[in-house]
Amino acid sequence: MSAVTSAAQEESQRDLQFHARVISTFFMAFLIISFPLLLFFCLHRRQKANKESSSLRLAPGPPGLPIIGNLHQIRGLPHRSLHQLSLAYGPLLRLRLGSVTALVVSSPALARDIFKTNDLALCSRPNLTTWRHLSYGGLEVALSPYSPRWTRARRLLVVHFLSPRPVRGLSASREEEVRTLMNTVAAAAASGRTVDLSKSLICLVCSIMCRAVFGKRFAPAGECSMNEIGGMIFRTAELLGEFVAGDFFPWAHRWLNAVTGVQGRLERNFKEWDNLFEREIKERERTGTGGGDDGTYASVLVRLLREEQALDVRRNGHNGGDNGMGYGGAT
Template sequence: MGLYYYIHVDMGASSFFLQSNYIFLAFLAPILLLLLLLLIKQRDKLVQSKKLPPGPSKLPLIGNLHQLRDLPHRSIQRLSDEHGPLMFLQLGSIPTLVISSADMAREIYKTHGLVFSGRPALYAAKKLSYNLSALTFAPYGEYWREVRKIVILELLSAKRVQSFQAVRDEEVALMLDSIARSSGPPVNLSELILVLTNNIVCRVTFGKKQDGGEDKSRSRFHEILHETQDLLGGFCIADFFPWMGWFNKFNGLETRLEKNFGELDEFIDKVIEEHPDPRRPEPEHEDLVDVLLGVQKDSNQSIALSNDQIKGVLTDLFIAGTDTSSATIVWIMAELIRNPSVMQRAQAEVREAIKGKERVKEGHLPKLTYLKSVVKDGLRLHPPAPLLVPKETLENCTIEGYNIPAKTRVFVNAKSIGTDPKYWKNQNEFQPERFLDSSVDFRGQHFQLLPFGAGRRGCPGMNFAILVIELAIANLLHRFDWELPPGIRRQDLDMQEAFGLTMHKKVPLCLIPNPVWLYKKKKNYGTKLEVTCLYYSNPAYM
């Protein structure tokens, strides 16, 4: 009885306490709401007093995140059309600047190049780049400067890129033979070109293709790489609310990240173990792992690379080198099939330049002026990373009278810049002729065309990528005439973009290849010399 009474009285007191709290909270809520509104208003006044660039209105807490409903570069382009080429957004708790004109790009790359040389420490990138050891994601500083020097002078110099000519030639030949042997039309060009770029980068970086001669092994490597790219390009709440990194333990992202990193790390460890000899081979037989291990042992280097830093650089090379090149080739082939007169002109140039030869070699590329214009206009319309790699300001600066705070994240919308009507007539049309009498190039000196960025953080692998792109497209045009599958009209070809770190075509490009030559015939002139002749199905090329 006493116990029951105690419980009853205690519960009654608790009930009274709760009721009192409810009354208090009901009284307090409007006051708190009023204070919140006053704080928001005061904050907006403070923002205005700082003269930040113009931008859309923000919601509490999430800022402008709700306005990125579509693909980020398209949503940002729509907002920029309304608020101007220098636009301020608040993405979660991250102040963000968007550059979407050549004039503004020139301002940040030339006038304020150093200030805009930082990189934000993104959640997935930090893990997958071995704590930001990769050149792409490394913060600006001494380590970044030394690794950039190693990459430019040792890994991607003109001489080094040229040394891998045989690799590119062999892999392109294998792709062409694979298309010729295909069991029936159409062929999935998106898949074949991704395999091509993967194989080239693997051979250049690791010394061999990572397939062991078995499609299953090759498929597994591609799966790891694809997952890595998905993680780097996907949405992560901690990138907009850094204090919410704990949430990734519950939404599955942390598990995916750890699994992918473990597989990636195991793969690279295995590759490094296959290069045990401390003596570097002759330069013509070196792969990039050999070069990096040699640099690690070089006492004259300014920094001593750790194994994890070598892994970070290697990861950077094959992540950046495969997806971007393959996406660009696919987009250009899609534009060519939609514009038959452009394709015919490009094919005529290629076939005339190497008349009677089975394949286009790299020595032929300088002669292919129109093909180079095709590639330029493809990169203008379809930059592989439309927002480039995000930057971060290192200190406060002023642009056009607006204050840009330190630690502001910066997106350069290369897609908007490449389709700006101020610089481009018929800006949304694929018209390679626009470049025939123009000096505009994509190497970072002309700010109306920035598919590879510019300045200190411009892409160091640009020359390697362009060689692969031009060589692959030239050979595809030389060896085959291309058609769409039955029932698909050129104007109906799906050109939607897929979400990701690299902007791929959402629907794979499947085309019908028609060989332009009928057969090869070997003529023997009574000696050991045999001459191989090419017989074209089209007499114009005989």
Template sequence: MEFLLQFLIVSFPLIFLLYLLPKIIKNNSRLYAPGPFALPFIGNLHQIDYKSLHTSLWNISKSYGPIVSLRIGFMPAIVVSSASVAKDVLKTQDMIFCSRPPLLALQKFSYNGIDVALSSYNKNWSEMRKIITIHLLNQKRVQSLRYIREDEVLRTMNKIHGLALSSNRVNLSELLQSATNNVMIRMSFGKRYEDGHEHKKILRLLDDLQGMITDFFITDCWPGLPFAGLIDKLTGKMGRLDKCFQNLDMFYQELIEEHLKPQNMKSNEEDHDIIDVLIQHMKNPDLNTLELTYNHIKAIILDILAAGTDTSAATLTWGMTTLIKHPEVMKKAQEEVRSVVGKNNKVVEDDLRKLTYLKAVIKEVMRLYPPTPLIPRETLKETILHGYKIESKTLVYINTWAIGRDPESWKDPEESLPERFLGSDIDFKGNNFELVPFGAGRRICPGMSVGVMVIELFLANLLYLFDWSLPDDMTSEDIDFETKPGLTMHKKNALNLLACVHH
């Protein structure tokens, strides 16, 4: 028995080497994009840092070019790091590159891919996106909910006003995430959470979600191997994933049950939020060609919370971090806002279209700190990309972080220079591939316009109403730009500043 065990231990690597030899040869063929040599069994895993995946892949791209071929365990992958290749992926061959990879965590949180953001490209995705676009993001509805956005901004500014008068530090990371969370929850679900235990619980759930959704799972790298899932269980990752999912599922269920209570039923269709609409569609199959379930509703709640809340909060925090690091830019943005708004005491949405420099500041923040630094895609079939063969079901990472720092597209790419966008037609609406923080093509973020409006409104009021400075025990050298793991790129350490009421 002991001899047999020793034989298996010794022969196991050899067996796998023989199994993978054809794959290794193929991976290093001239037909495929260049990349670091893939080792047997593990591929390029030893060269990838999952704690900062976007910067890890960016560093690899510096050595091998704008298309890098990798193998993550058994899974073929490419990394796209330039505007020209991104244009081919997101526009020219969008139909081939428009699906999502069925990674374990993505599938788990999206109820096996029945949402919009994480779903594979299929009929379900098309129908769900149609419902969201028509009933949640149509222009009339978005405009009718303006009072919610402006009210939440006012509440936030009042909190900062109180902290400023008492000379207390303002934790902008926490405050802005709480505020943007309430904006989306009120607009989407007709509910508001006060700053108590319940609200902190939601923010903690979202934080756990971000940590799990991009975590490394053995199952993803070696699909089909019987021991892969066992290792994920033994390391505790599967247990943490299940617990996070169950906690979120319970929260979704509570929201749905509140909408099902007779006393909460809304007679006027104009007052229906997205949960009301989805329940109506579920109970009346004639309204759509998709057989909706409660899991579809939960999957959409996930999209709204994760994509709608997290991305806006992250961008605002990075915006204020960049501005406090560059006081000359902050001063210029404040002068513009205060000149446009005058003595009106607050910035309203009608003022935003006049704030040219503020919009340039936000574009520059999104170039340097895109809310989603890596856009995951999966190929639907084999294709040729810039002369290289790409297999079907290849994992594709569009590295928006790297694209925003590409010296081929940007002069002084590491410098924060909002002026580069003044007089420029470059925008983030999916037509300029050197700036794609929201993606492009058919999978572009459907809530982009609402998210940008929320960011502009909050940032304009922060600059109009207050003068900002670092706490006495900090200098500009202490301002850090470290990031947390997650699909959305959050600042790792909270941004604490001092606010002074502007008179």
């Protein structure tokens, strides 16, 4: 019986070795065939790009490597790398960052001419993965590309939130938060504790934002300390400043963002903000504070939404529908 079992094990081991040799042979053949094809594809694209460049008057730029272009030349602090390149190639510099062509302008006169004379052609924001994801697909004023909808949203922002009257209306809460920060720093100094002013100032900004948007603080009363929103803002800032490989290789952005973990972190951060907004909306509905205008940004948004819906009812003769401004939640 043992001899039969041993023979079966040896047969199984030989099968495994055979399958392993077949897989390794197939893998090596795949590499041998695919590498020349990839090289030919890169050379063909480069030759095509050179032909297009020769027919156009393009800005000068350093030679790049296949596939990654000039990404390897942007090291450490990007602004210093770009400054060194501009010293070698001039104030108008063309770089190929992966599959994306970028124009670097380091001359104030040229920048003024570009943004003043050709502002409509160059005023839009890039459609970056992080910005697109965190702005509900481009619905936020600060991160969305230029469009008629962005123009209308910006007008509402300036008139109802950034004009002198609403800014003066929130001056008392801003002054109170500054006093709270000063008392927190003074108490820490009196007890001999060190104070991280960077975090303290971020906490101050978070508290002012919470008072302006929601009409309440998220930090303990009488203290200026890191709270829930402060941590979320930290994580959002890290994501906005992070290198996202998919933005430079749009043809492979899905799997690149998944492999590098960017997509997962974006999903978690977006979920945090979405849950916060949803929770505050339900809280206002539960307490009945959503109907009045208490001067906070949330109440102003509710009032604008209801005015727009009422206008839709009068215009179209039915309730609901798209108000054209995208005030709804995430889809």
